[in-house]
Amino acid sequence: MGPVFIFGDSTVDVGTNNHLNCTARSDHPYYGIDYHRSKATGRFSNGLNPADTIVELLGGYKRSPLPFLALVEDHSNFTGAILNGVNFASGGAGLAKDIGQVFGEVISLEEQIQQFATVRGNITALLGESRGDLLLQSSMYILSIGSNDIMTYIFTHSMTPELFITNLTDTYAIHIKNLHNMGARKFGILSVAAIGCCPMARAYNGGPCGDEPNDLARAFYVSVQSLLQNFSSTLEGFKYSLGNTYNMTMNIIDNPIGSQFKDVKSACCGNTTQRSVSDCTKGVYLCPNRDEYLFWDAFHPSQAASKLAALALVTGDDPEFVSPINFSSLRRA
Template sequence: MHSFVQVGRIPFNQQIKNFESTLDQITDNLGADAVADAIAHCIFFVGMGSNDYLNNYLMPNYNTRNEYNGEQFSDLLVQQYSRQLTSLYNLGARKFVISGVGSIACIPSILAQNMLTRCSPDVDNLVNPFNNKVKAMVNTLNTNLPRSKFIYVDIYRMFMDIINNPRLYGFSVIDRGCCGIGRNSGQITCLPFQTPCSNRDQYVFWDAFHPTAAVNVMLARKAFSGNTDVVFPMNIQQLAALDLKAN
């Protein structure tokens, strides 16, 4: 028998508190001005939302779906998201990369539950309002928070292009995970010591939920140097070149 330590997710609010605590410690050693200048040059990557749907709203043992319809839930998430990003700004962050939620209609976990069709558009009908509101939030934050720049990475658009044109990108398996158990290798996700597929670079999905490294590399390259159809109002390379002062 093997025993495993179950590590829970750290909520974003707690992550921000941890960051603030770390900043306090660094400031004691380096001084406030030096730390503020360094933080202003850092790029903060934040990707939120998928777990709020997959591990909350869509779970039958949560009451969230009875309390909020899709629009109300996306409003709630984005209102909190905006406050959290503003907190990071108030701690000195100036350059932000905000990642939208990719399509979850076609992930192996959803496919395993939905045997009639390949994908479940109802799931993405929940995600799309959230993504649209995050885009609007990015525009608002760029207007309201001086000496900062927020950019939005349209993961959904990039990912759907891969799903719809897999061979163009070098993929041959789009409907099951490289590592997992059951229908579509998506009923139980990849377990410790389980042997994955031997040709993972040909798979879009690594496990029941997550894309493979090959997909992530493609997404990252487009986010870094892509055009405004996938990352706006500028790409990460352009964001890195901006000189945004802390004060």
């Protein structure tokens, strides 16, 4: 089985943004408080994030492959490390190129795929064309992106919701085709979660979940599902697994008793009331029982939530949460 390559936004960023001049960063306390030696690594989590928990369950990894920019900075490690996979994800990134500019420098999905093209060139130079191609075709490509596009749309309403979802899906299609043209065959896709229920959206909405972001997240899932079904019959060798993180989130929020979480509404870090939310920085409120919180900060899941999601994606068999196959079946395919 080939390496794992990870693309996306802050849900799977493991330190890309530490290397950028941007404000979307988490390389400061209390981020990483439950990571090894309480190190703030640039993960938007109290510990591991979905990129880590997914690859650990897939096997062969303790945590996510290193960020591309970290490998570029430490070039001595570059050629050996890329054969183990690379993480290109950047907090704030979107499917559309201009998403995230409010944070300063952010690596859009288009640029992440250009970085992958560099890695691909290095792999084929190392292994030769045919062995390199075989490795890339057996590799897994995990993508988690789209929530920043939806949140940006909500503040601009630049077109009808239907046209927005169509345009967003068309943009996704271009990115997936570009990866496919470079040899990618196995796509593990994480849909947009119930972002209307994150602490920031609740605070904005005065307590309850926001309907509009949730409606768009659901519509985008349906549209992406249809795109992937189409690609599996039109693109050579294309295989996919689609994770419904929207349903996963709502399942926990609607049935908190059945889950390990005692708080499914507020942020563990920086938030003490339903109606106010603050940045997660040293000195703000920090919950003592972090494994009982669904949300770590105003936007992102806790390490405990990431582990639960990874189980559903990698080894689960509930089509409500992952379909048509799970991530481990995709890896072996």
